[in-house]
Amino acid sequence: MSKMFTFTIDEKELEAKSGDTILDAADSAGIYIPRLCSMKGLVPQGACRVCTVMVNGRPQSACTQPATPGIIVENESDKLLEIRKTIIEMLFVEGNHICPLCEKSGNCELQALAYRFGIVAPSFPFFFPKREIDATHPDVFIDRNRCILCARCVRASRDLDGKHVFDFVGRGSERKIAVNAKTSLSETNLGSADKVIESCPVGAILRKRDAYAVPIGSRLYDKQPIGSDIEKKGARS
Numbered sequence: 301m302s303k304m305f306t307f308t309i310d311e312k313e314l315e316a317k318s319g320d321t322i323l324d325a326a327d328s329a330g331i332y333i334p335r336l337c338s339m340k341g342l343v344p345q346g347a348c349r350v351c352t353v354m355v356n357g358r359p360q361s362a363c364t365q366p367a368t369p370g371i372i373v374e375n376e377s378d379k380l381l382e383i384r385k386t387i388i389e390m391l392f393v394e395g396n397h398i399c400p401l402c403e404k405s406g407n408c409e410l411q412a413l414a415y416r417f418g419i420v421a422p423s424f425p426f427f428f429p430k431r432e433i434d435a436t437h438p439d440v441f442i443d444r445n446r447c448i449l450c451a452r453c454v455r456a457s458r459d460l461d462g463k464h465v466f467d468f469v470g471r472g473s474e475r476k477i478a479v480n481a482k483t484s485l486s487e488t489n490l491g492s493a494d495k496v497i498e499s500c501p502v503g504a505i506l507r508k509r510d511a512y513a514v515p516i517g518s519r520l521y522d523k524q525p526i527g528s529d530i531e532k533k534g535a536r537s
């Protein structure tokens with residue numbers, strides 16, 4: 301049986317069980333810690349650092365850091381807001397994110413975090429990289445311009461679909477998502493029912509013919525800010 305213990309986040313005491321990460325325990329207590337590369341059902345990777353919290357005064361990623369008895373966690377502070385905003389801004393300038401035209405607009409976790417943090421325009425210069433689009437598959441396309449290298453597709457294809465359709469190649473600014481075929485996505489074993497297709501937090505992997513199906517005003521983050529589903533759970537308890 302799991303051992304229960306307590307620790308605090310922003311001076312609120314919460315209960316956790318052995319094996320929980322700080323993010324798991326926060327979610328159960330209705331405390332939202334922003335995240336991008338973390339997704340329920342996937343092993344945490346610690347790729348994006350948006351979930352950075354202070355643990356006993358030191359920065360740690362909440363999605364990978366185990367909760368332990370008595371730790372003092374800071375989640376909402378001006379300093380952490382600044383760190384998270386900087387990460388989000390860097391992700392925007394590093395790729396080509398054209399939100400008003402993007403099919404994922406209103407359902408995109410990166411865009412929703414920008415709204416939540418009040419980011420109107422990035423304070424860094426845009427890189428405007430030239431990246432490939434792969435629209436060869438009959439049902440799915442990849443637009444690498446919008447990829448934030450979160451590795452959710454790598455883990456989802458491997459762990460939820462039992463395949464290995466996606467992985468990274470290259471280093472540094474040349475790092476990009478690749479597929480398990482010499483030529484293109486159409487040559488892979490990606491199926492239209494694969495769970496990986498829904499795992500991308502942005503508009504980098506998208507189902508064809510589904511674009512703009514939900515009108516503006518009814519999209520996921522038109523109705524409620526990102527994280528409010530978790531915070532509502534906290535309000536009920």
Ligand code: SF4
Nearest residue numbers: 447448450451453500
């Ligand atoms: S394609 Fe999507 S899920 Fe895959 S690494 Fe890029 S942003 Fe993440």
Ligand code: FES
Nearest residue numbers: 335346348349363
């Ligand atoms: S959500 Fe924790 S590092 Fe990305």
